[in-house]
Amino acid sequence: MAILLSGSKRWVIPMTFVCLVLGSMLGIQLRTQKLRGDTLVGRETSALVGMLTRNEEQVRQQQQEIQQLRARLAQYEKEAASEKGMTKLMSQELRTARVALGVVEVRGPGIVLEISDSTMRVSDGTGGQDLYVIHDFDLLQIANELWCAGAEAVSLNGQRLITGSAIACSARLIAVNGLTIGSPFVFQAIGDRDKLVSALNIRDGVLDRLRVLQFPVKLTTQEAVTIPAISVTPKYILARPVEKELTQ
Amino acid sequence: MIAIPLAALILGFLVVYLKAPAVPSNYAGYVAIAIVAGMDAFAGAGRNWLERRFDEAIFISGFFVNMLLAALLAYLGDKLDVNLYLAVLVALGIRIFNNLGRSRALLVTMRVEARRARAGASAE
Numbered sequence: 001m002a003i004l005l006s007g008s009k010r011w012v013i014p015m016t017f018v019c020l021v022l023g024s025m026l027g028i029q030l031r032t033q034k035l036r037g038d039t040l041v042g043r044e045t046s047a048l049v050g051m052l053t054r055n056e057e058q059v060r061q062q063q064q065e066i067q068q069l070r071a072r073l074a075q076y077e078k079e080a081a082s083e084k085g086m087t088k089l090m091s092q093e094l095r096t097a098r099v100a101l102g103v104v105e106v107r108g109p110g111i112v113l114e115i116s117d118s119t120m121r122v123s124d125g126t127g128g129q130d131l132y133v134i135h136d137f138d139l140l141q142i143a144n145e146l147w148c149a150g151a152e153a154v155s156l157n158g159q160r161l162i163t164g165s166a167i168a169c170s171a172r173l174i175a176v177n178g179l180t181i182g183s184p185f186v187f188q189a190i191g192d193r194d195k196l197v198s199a200l201n202i203r204d205g206v207l208d209r210l211r212v213l214q215f216p217v218k219l220t221t222q223e224a225v226t227i228p229a230i231s232v233t234p235k236y237i238l239a240r241p242v243e244k245e246l247t248q
Numbered sequence: 249m250i251a252i253p254l255a256a257l258i259l260g261f262l263v264v265y266l267k268a269p270a271v272p273s274n275y276a277g278y279v280a281i282a283i284v285a286g287m288d289a290f291a292g293a294g295r296n297w298l299e300r301r302f303d304e305a306i307f308i309s310g311f312f313v314n315m316l317l318a319a320l321l322a323y324l325g326d327k328l329d330v331n332l333y334l335a336v337l338v339a340l341g342i343r344i345f346n347n348l349g350r351s352r353a354l355l356v357t358m359r360v361e362a363r364r365a366r367a368g369a370s371a372e
Contacts, residue, residue: 011304012249018311019253022286023260028268029279035270 048171052180059179063231070103070229099153102162102230106153108190110225111197113142114218115210116184132213134183136169139176141206142187143167149199151191153227157181160230177231184216193221277326278319281336285318286311288340291347298354 081091098104118132143161146154154161159176161167166176173180189196200207200219207217271279289311296302318336325332 009249011302011307012252014304014308015253016256018286018289018308019257020260021311022283022290023257024264025279025283025286027261027264028271029276029283031265031268032270032276032279 056179059231066231066233101234102153102160103233105226105229106190107224107226108152109193109223110151110153110188110190110221110227111193111200112218112220112222112225113187113189113200114184114216115142115187116216118210118213118215120214132215133172134174134185134210134215136167136174138206138210139167139174139185142200145199145202145206146187146189146191146196149191149195151189151196153190155188155227157186158228160228162230162234164234165230179231188225188227190225190227197221277333278322281322281333281340282315282319284337284340284344285314288344288347289314291344291351295347295351295354298351298358 077091077094081088095104099106115134115138117134120132139156143154143156156167156176159165159179159181161176166178168175170180173182174185175181197219199205202208207219210217270276289307292310293302293307296307318340321336322333325335
């Protein structure tokens, strides 16, 4: 013992102490990195998750209300259509308009595209993982390709995409039509299947890029794809149609 | 004798690694830079040891003070929105390399001299 305090081995006790400190610091740092890696989304999101569930509850209630209102509207339309030929023509037009607006469920041949975050993992936790998650702009690009290829109706994770649909980044998740969705992302589109597939698979296109980074991409064609109606009907409050005077 | 500090290193690591909660993510960077400062102290100690001028008081004070200083500088850098973090990292990295390189050169020199001494002894 004396040799440890004053002799030539004097260094052992301080060295032990220092090693203990360095070891525990290494431990806590690696531990931190590991915990952070486990929950990629992070801990601070629990508050957001709470908010999300509350919002979803609200949305669900509102959707129920919409269903009821829509049922009533359909009844009115049926009654109106049975009245006269003129109204029949109008109801025909209304039908097309409703498909275009996305307020009715539609079915037809099309494709289903499923993508999810990459299986590649970056361990350094410096934000490099951002390369390997699906971003809002990836989804926007896919949606855009689909529209370009003549898709007649498109949905993303069960959310019908219409003219006013926004796909936006929202705290590491993605909001579409105001609802938050996460990986995996499923696109459904009705349209010319060959056109849709080749548009998506175009060389150096969006899917090519995702495949290079090892994102799981699953693209299938289907005889019948069912695309739901828009969950929240858009409101048109400020925009008014311009009434053209009939000059003749 | 070297086994005791080594055991402490492993013990400290394991206990904390298995039990401790994660550091809040805004402080993780400071811990990291403090670790680099600690490693720098070790590299310096190794070199001094080989040069036979190791002093545990200098080592220990250097270890803790440099750790604090490194973390403090990084913190200050964050507050000023300047990447002082990088400056600390580069400075420490260069020092670690220097010290390790010096130590290696010393070890090689010692070996060569020992061999020469043996050859000289057998020649006589």
